[in-house]
Amino acid sequence: MVDGAGRILAAAPFAALQRLHPGEPVQDLRPAWILPGLVDLHAHLPQYSAVALDGLELLPWLENHIFPLEAGFADPEAAVPAARLFFAHQLAWGTTTSVAYLTVHQEAADRAFREAEACGIRAILGKVMMDRHCPDALREDTAASLAQSAELCETWHGRDGGRLGYAFTPRFAPVCSMDLMAGLSREAEKHGAWIQTHLSENLDEIARVRELFPEARDYTDVYARAGMLGPRTLLGHCIHLSEGERAVLREAGATLVHCPRSNAFIKSGIMPLRQWLAEGHRVGLASDVGGGPSLDLWGEMAAACDQSKQRWAERRAQLRRLEALDLDADARGRVAEALGLHAHAPITPVEAFHLATLGGARALGLERTIGSLEPGKDADFIVLDPRAADPLADRAVLRPEEVLSRCIYRSTPGMVQAAYVRGRRVHGR
Ligand SMILES: O=c1[nH]c(=O)c2nc[nH]c2[nH]1
Structure with missing residues (x-):
């Protein structure tokens, strides 16, 4: 829900919002998602x-x-x-x-x-x-x-x-x-x-x-x-x-x-x-x-996800090669440390999405204004149709993080149906 000044009044699943605010004018965008810009x-x-x-x-x-x-x-x-x-x-x-x-x-x-x-x-x-x-x-x-x-x-x-x-x-x-x-x-x-x-x-x-x-x-x-x-x-x-x-x-x-x-x-x-x-x-x-x-x-x-997976996989392969060398555990540990081989886990699509939204807002010191859909923030949001990233455009029931992963890996130009800044439509049909 957005107020006249373009700020978010409430953010919740569609049915819950209807229940909490009966009588308010409603635009039903389902099955599209509303996400932060x-x-x-x-x-x-x-x-x-x-x-x-x-x-x-x-x-x-x-x-x-x-x-x-x-x-x-x-x-x-x-x-x-x-x-x-x-x-x-x-x-x-x-x-x-x-x-x-x-x-x-x-x-x-x-x-x-x-x-x-x-x-x-x-x-x-x-x-x-x-x-x-x-x-x-x-x-x-x-x-x-x-x-x-x-x-x-x-x-x-x-x-x-x-x-x-x-x-x-x-x-x-x-x-x-x-x-x-x-x-x-x-x-x-x-x-x-x-x-x-x-x-x-x-x-x-x-x-x-x-x-x-x-x-x-x-x-x-x-x-x-x-x-x-x-x-x-x-x-x-x-x-x-x-x-x-x-x-x-x-x-x-x-x-x-x-x-x-x-x-x-x-x-x-x-x-x-x-x-x-x-x-x-x-x-x-x-x-x-x-x-x-x-x-x-x-x-x-x-x-970002792919490159991080690549780094992780390369380091894992190097660690395996190191394990095959005739070194005691101490020396092996020191070499692994010096070469930075203790791989961290790859970045996930959800983390990448966070970087592109709230992470970016924090980088600008604007996290109280944009970056997520929370009451009091400016209504900068997009309407995203996940079916556009689905190979069969079908009704497969996926978890939200799976849908997000698909949209990230299979982005298409038509996927974003509309974009709003401060509640004003700035792109879309
Ligand atoms: O990617 C880049 N694009 C640029 O235009 C530039 N200028 C300096 N360094 C740069 N790097």
């Missing part, structure tokens, strides 16, 4: 037209495919159809909260915000910032980058009762000076805005950071020195983190954003998701378009 924590809006171009690793992929494309957003009008399509497709897949990177162009960023405002999606967006080691067409003056980002933040952060928000968006350390990163940290703090960037995605990227910031202990330390790490910081990828880096990130309460299909596609590696969760990190899930091939977050949930 999905939270995509990291995607690049301007890169949607460059998805699925295979072959390169991160740094050459950026130079060959991405930077030339992003330069096209110097024309602000380019952002309008791009943003319209991007948000429409996110909503069609059931993503009601979109956290996305734009380009370095202030006007194009403003246009993208306007599209988000108009289409009704909940969105946290940011103009990309980069002031060195990138193509001339995209390189910004440090002071101008800070001033333009602050202006966008002042215009858009908190707009429409908080439906829109601003994330300061330094692309990643290889293209940002320390002055830029320190400056944006102060601005983000001043405005209570988010910070989003990339961390530890690719081995060549990490080596470049080491060259550029020899005074820093490691990649994470670069961001720590700039004052960028805190509970409102979203860090894309986070695959190759040392124990020391993880301690710093945990202490800061920053979010590690898992982008499984992008990580696989541009050959960056597999994030040890179970381990990061077991260590107590905040973790969310993301499509990372255009590194990821699609805005279908269900596919990302499936990939």
